[in-house]
Amino acid sequence: xxxxxxxxxxxxxxxxxxxxxxxxxxxxxxxxxxxxxxxxxxxxxxxxxxxxxxxxxxxxxxxxxxxxxxxxxxxxxxxxxxxxxx
Amino acid sequence: xxxxxxxxxxxxxxxxxxxxxxxxxxxxxxxxxxxxxxxxxxxxxxxxxxxxxxxxxxxxxxxxxxxxxxxxxxxxxxxxxxxxxxxxxxxxxxxxxxxxxxxxxxxxxxxxxxxxxxxxxxxxxxxxxxxxxxxxxxxxxxxxxxxxxxxxxxxxxxxx
Numbered sequence: 001x002x003x004x005x006x007x008x009x010x011x012x013x014x015x016x017x018x019x020x021x022x023x024x025x026x027x028x029x030x031x032x033x034x035x036x037x038x039x040x041x042x043x044x045x046x047x048x049x050x051x052x053x054x055x056x057x058x059x060x061x062x063x064x065x066x067x068x069x070x071x072x073x074x075x076x077x078x079x080x081x082x083x084x085x086x
Numbered sequence: 087x088x089x090x091x092x093x094x095x096x097x098x099x100x101x102x103x104x105x106x107x108x109x110x111x112x113x114x115x116x117x118x119x120x121x122x123x124x125x126x127x128x129x130x131x132x133x134x135x136x137x138x139x140x141x142x143x144x145x146x147x148x149x150x151x152x153x154x155x156x157x158x159x160x161x162x163x164x165x166x167x168x169x170x171x172x173x174x175x176x177x178x179x180x181x182x183x184x185x186x187x188x189x190x191x192x193x194x195x196x197x198x199x200x201x202x203x204x205x206x207x208x209x210x211x212x213x214x215x216x217x218x219x220x221x222x223x224x225x226x227x228x229x230x231x232x233x234x235x236x237x238x239x240x241x242x243x244x245x246x
Contacts, residue, residue, distance in 0.1 A: 049186040059180045066173035069146065073167040 003067045005086040013078030024085075090115050144222050144245035146171055153237040164239070172218065172245070179214035182206075221245055 004025045011017030031038070046053040071084045091112065098108040151166035185193070190206045197204045226243040 049184075050188075051184055051186060056184055059177070059184055062177040062180060063174070066171055066177040069169070069171040070174060071167070071169040073165075075165045077164070 001068060002065055003085045007082070007084045007086070009080065009082040011080045017080075144172060147175060147221060147224075147245050148243070150242040151239065152242075153239045164237075172221070175218045175221070176215065179218060182209065182214060 002025075004023070006020075006022040006024055008020040008022065009017065042056060043053055046056050067085050069085070073082045074080070094103075094108050094111045094115070097103045098105065103111070147170045149166065149168040149170075151164065153164045185206065187207070193206050194204065197206075222245050224243065224245060226241070228241040230239050230241075231237070
């Protein structure tokens with residue numbers, strides 16, 4: 001399953017920071033519109049590097065689909081960065 | 087008797103395979119069970135007649151960095167908590183298959199310069215899969231001192 005939502009929290013000691021809920025599923029709209037262009041760029045890159053386009057698509061698709069569940073939280077001297085992908 | 091053995095014997099009884107073929111299949115099944123592939127290790131252990139329950143497969147690789155202030159034991163200024171899905175690691179190692187063949191030589195030379203005698207072209211996707219699979223049992227505990235604050239830092243890498 002592709003990632004649907006990313007939550008980003010950034011805080012520090014001088015600034016209250018912000019919380020962002022990023023609806024990643026909405027990215028499908030520009031992605032579908034731009035898909036011919038993306039495919040052409042990918043095709044060019046793959047031809048230049050002499051690798052299979054379909055293999056490249058499969059690998060990148062696999063990477064995107066395995067992103068949900070990833071979480072990073074870093075606290076350092078009052079600064080906090082939190083990222084979670086659902 | 088597990089399902090695979092029974093299936094082979096059934097095929098022999100039905101005359102679908104010869105005795106030699108059945109022997110070969112049974113010996114292949116035995117050698118597979120002896121080497122303890124992941125399938126047997128995680129899912130098939132119960133069916134193979136082992137008393138030990140099947141071990142659930144870890145889903146995430148966790149990296150925790152915790153610092154504690156000197157003797158007080160209070161949480162220190164730094165903490166890191168990273169959770170990486172095992173699926174992402176598997177997908178990541180498949181990226182290696184996209185490295186162009188002409189780049190392998192350059193990478194090998196660069197690695198050799200750094201004292202790492204590795205030939206990338208000899209690494210197959212199966213080897214990388216094995217590498218990720220073996221992370222299931224990985225646990226690393228490192229304790230040290232943070233240079234800036236003199237706090238005790240504990241790093242833990244494990245799968246869950």
